Amino acid sequence: MNSPLWRDDAPTYPTSPLPTDRRVDLAVVGAGFTGLIAALLAAREGLSVAVLEARTVGAGASGATTAKATVLQGTRLSTLAQTHSRELAADYLQANQAGLNWLRDFCREQGVSTQAATAVTFAATDSGIENVEAEHQTAQALGLPTVLHDSLPAPFPVHAAVELPGQLQLNPTHLLAALVRAVNLAGGTVTEHVRVTGVRADTDRVRLTTSLGPLTARQAVLATATPITDKRATTMELVPQRSYLCAFDPDPAVEIPEGMWISAESPTISLRTYTDGDRTRLLVGGQGHRTGDFRPTAEHVDTLTEWTMRHFPGARRTHAWSAQDYHPVGMVPHVETLHWGGGRVLFAGGYSKWGLAAAPAAALQLADLLQGRPPQLTFGSPSVSGTLKTTLSRQASAPVSEIRNLARTLTGSGGHRGDAPDDSTAEDNGAAVFREGIHPVGEAFVDGRTCRVSLVCPHMGGTLAWNGAEESWDCPLHGSRFTAGGRLLEGPAVKDLKRH
Ligand SMILES: Cc1cc2nc3c(=O)[nH]c(=O)nc-3n(C[C@H](O)[C@H](O)[C@H](O)COP(=O)(O)OP(=O)(O)OC[C@H]3O[C@@H](n4cnc5c(N)ncnc54)[C@H](O)[C@@H]3O)c2cc1C
Ligand code: FES
The missing domain is CATH 3.30.9.10 (D-Amino Acid Oxidase, subunit A, domain 2)
Structure with missing residues (x-):
């Protein structure tokens, strides 16, 4: 389990080391579609750009997607119209159409099949x-x-x-490779295996702490699917x-x-x-x-x-x-300047599994925001009543555990002892869960090794559950995931699990 078909004959990505002086106009965190397209647009406008990827290019959803690029997205348009308004559905469609057009033109230009x-x-x-x-x-x-x-x-x-x-x-790895090549050609860099663990905005710069040392930038885009390090409204939604x-x-x-x-x-x-x-x-x-x-x-x-x-x-x-x-709880993707980032830290994500058109659309909006221009197109602003309606209808149809999780997503609370599965359920799936004092601890048996880790999520304290199919510990609150041995895979957390 967990080797996407696309990886079989994936092209090599022409990545490079971090810029030697560690100072750029724009740092983009995450090398999926959002990060690479945002980086390309900014580099083409003359900014010096560094893309920093914790794992490898496309390691998130972008390299594992079904890669259907369409503006007919299930029943999304009618759902948006019913939940919010016809005008919002029109904005959403127009932005996605612009994203799809951009994608089609880029693939044609770059010879992506x-x-x-x-x-x-x-x-x-x-x-x-x-x-x-x-x-x-x-x-x-x-x-x-x-x-x-x-x-x-x-x-x-x-x-x-x-x-x-x-x-x-299309084949997403072909698109990712063409994007990395285009970023390079426009003067940017794409570096793999560099995890960003801290983002701090000063008056004139953003200071990033990374696994390869510090880097400063005038602006930063968190293209990390959900904003890393964030513990506020965006992550909660x-x-x-x-x-x-x-x-x-x-x-x-x-x-x-x-x-x-x-x-x-x-x-x-x-x-x-x-x-x-x-x-x-x-x-x-x-x-x-x-x-x-x-x-x-x-x-x-x-x-x-x-x-x-x-x-x-x-x-x-x-x-x-x-x-x-x-x-997103409000069903509309987020493209925004994070208020804790002093106006210099932006985020885009939340495409509800429709990012092939939505990620280019979001990147076009980011390009405008980075240059201080009002975005030409937006996904529309969800109404408060519509968002409430979605939340309530989701609660009405969801099992109790889902309701608890949704409430915790919105409030950021979690990590209560009663949330973990009982030992027998977990053992059935290749792991065991127990308590040391009040702390939930997980023990997994992987490749002949016993790995024992704290099941308290380092992001905001959610209690992790064992994902037997992928042999990982997963957090139900905001989606951080860790290997059986506690190494961080993805999500808003920036630290590994504590070993026991
Ligand atoms: C199973 C599945 C099928 C899908 N099918 C379709 C489809 O058919 N059509 C469609 O339109 N959409 C589809 N989607 C959705 C689409 O694939 C996503 O919306 C899109 O790929 C998201 O791109 P992204 O760049 O925003 O995020 P991602 O591709 O997830 O990229 C985020 C990147 O950030 C990196 N990162 C995270 N934290 C850090 C850190 N601290 N430091 C450095 N880097 C970090 C990650 O490693 C990752 O590479 C599907 C999604 C899934 C899950
Ligand atoms: S508490 Fe937020 S991802 Fe675990």
């Missing part, structure tokens, strides 16, 4: 029909040439479908969600429907194909859940595999992996 594809939102059951129709009506009202169908030919049930032609799909992807070698005798599909119902099923040479694979994804769920995570991959075997008999699974993206 893309395939034109039709995006399809389908009702897998009768209960999804109304949502599909609502999406079609909203999309049409906003000027998109969507087509509504009672059904479509597919080897799985389709009770209704709305489709939008002219969208695109971003709900971390992991989801799963499997790649299959399909039986050539079984027809695969063309297009990029996603179901209107939850849990979602998402499909696309990827053709490399004369080999076509089927990608099936979904089963999203809040990061740090105490339920065994491996069963999500089993569910996706069973669904695929049922509808595509003879398919052979070749890869299974998972990754996380952040879902």
Whole structure:
């Protein structure tokens, strides 16, 4: 588990050491789509730019994504219109369309291979029909040439479908490599294996503490999916969600429907194909859940595999992996100047698993903000009443543990003793949880070694849960994740777990 298909033949990324004088106009933290595109736009405007990546280029969601780039995003437009307003849905669409256009132009310019594809939102059951129709009506009202169908030919049930032609799909590692090359060509640097552990704004500079020593910049962009080091409103409003992807070698005798599909119902099923040479694979994804769920995570991959075997008999699974993206409580991505950063520290993220168009859109907004220009396009401002409505409806349909987690996301409280799973549940999945005094402690057995760590999250004290599928300790509050031995993987935390 957890080797994305894309890694099989990933191109090498032309990365470089940190700038020798350790002073730049702009430091970008995180080398996913947001960071690399923001860095490229700033470097093309003449700023000296350094991108600092804790792991490797694309190590977050960007290198593990399904990579469907579309403005028909499930039932998002109608949901935004119903939750907030038609005007906000129009702003959101316009910004995403600008992001998609930028992406298409960049890929064309740089020779990144893309395939034109039709995006399809389908009702897998009768209960999804109304949502599909609502999406079609909203999309049409906003000027998109969507087509509504009672059904479509597919080897799985389709009770209704709305489709939008002219969208695109790609291999994300090809896009990431082209972005790194373009940043270099524009005079910037991209450095891997440098973790930023502190960000402090003075009157005229931002001082970054990193695992390779200090670096100062006039401005900084935190393109870290959720803002690292932040313990305030932005982090609290971003709900971390992991989801799963499997790649299959399909039986050539079984027809695969063309297009990029996603179901209107939850849990979602998402499909696309990827053709490399004369080999076509089927990608099936979904089963999203809040990061740090105490339920065994491996069963999500089993569910996706069973669904695929049922509808595509003879398919052979070749890869299974998972990754996380952040879902804002108000449903609208964040692009903002963080108020603790003295006007010099910016953040963009929270794309709810639609970052292929939204990340370029956010980067275009960051480019304006960095130059002191008002952004030409924005995702729109969520209404307070809409945000409250989403929060309440999520609470009404969520299990109790989800409600507790959501409340904690919003209040930042967590780490109570009663939250950890009981020992037997954890042991079933390759780890054990117990108490030393009042402190929760986890013991995992990995590669013949016993690793014992504190289960108190160093970000804000959440209690970590064992993720058996990925052999990691995951925090349900804001999504920090750690290896079995306690080494920080991702999330807003900047420290490893304490060893016991
Ligand atoms: C399973 C899955 C499927 C998806 N499918 C689609 C899809 O089909 N279409 C679509 O539009 N979107 C999809 N998305 C969403 C999309 O992939 C993301 O929205 C997008 O990749 C986010 O990009 P990002 O650059 O903001 O974040 P990331 O790619 O997560 O990048 C953040 C980077 O910051 C680095 N970082 C973190 N902390 C530090 C630190 N302290 N110091 C230095 N670096 C740090 C991380 O290592 C990481 O590389 C999917 C997401 C998931 C999880
Ligand atoms: S408490 Fe915030 S990520 Fe764990």
